[in-house]
Amino acid sequence: MTNPDTAYSKIRSAAEQGDAVAQSDLSVMLSKGYGAPRNYKLAFSWCKLSAVQGNARAQCNLGVKYYEGKGVEKDYVRAHMWLNISARNGIEGALRLQQVVAKMMSHSQIEKAQDWAGECIKKNYKGF
Numbered sequence: 001m002t003n004p005d006t007a008y009s010k011i012r013s014a015a016e017q018g019d020a021v022a023q024s025d026l027s028v029m030l031s032k033g034y035g036a037p038r039n040y041k042l043a044f045s046w047c048k049l050s051a052v053q054g055n056a057r058a059q060c061n062l063g064v065k066y067y068e069g070k071g072v073e074k075d076y077v078r079a080h081m082w083l084n085i086s087a088r089n090g091i092e093g094a095l096r097l098q099q100v101v102a103k104m105m106s107h108s109q110i111e112k113a114q115d116w117a118g119e120c121i122k123k124n125y126k127g128f
Contacts, residue, residue: 008035015046023050024058031070044071051082052125056089063094067101076105080113081128085120 008029014022023046029035030043044065050058063082066075080101086094102110120128 004035006035011035015049018053020050020053020055020058023047023053024055024061027058027061040065040071042071052128054089054125056086056091056094059083059089060086060091060094060097063097063101067097076101077109077113077116078128080105080110081116081120084114084117085125088117088121 008026011022011026011029015026027043027047027050030039030046032038044062047058047062047065051062059082063079063086065071066079066082068074080098083094083098083101087098105113116128
């Protein structure tokens, strides 16, 4: 079994080289304090880097981070948007999570999130 510190070091190295899967994995490790001290802000940053590269799992995790306010200010519109994108990209559980978030939102907020999701996809995830 791999030592958590060794795993963290190898994954961080790949993440720093732009590997979207490694960035997503590093975000999870930092969120859980596996191989490094728990750091939600840094976890959010790595997650977002991966999400804007099109990593569907990171897009789902980013939606959860916005929903929970871990490493970033709570933002249900952005949470809904990223979960919408993740669901479109094949993450099965993202749709259920999106429905949970929607219960906290007004109709106009949901419409805004849906509009943003479409724009985000058109712009290849840049600027969101």
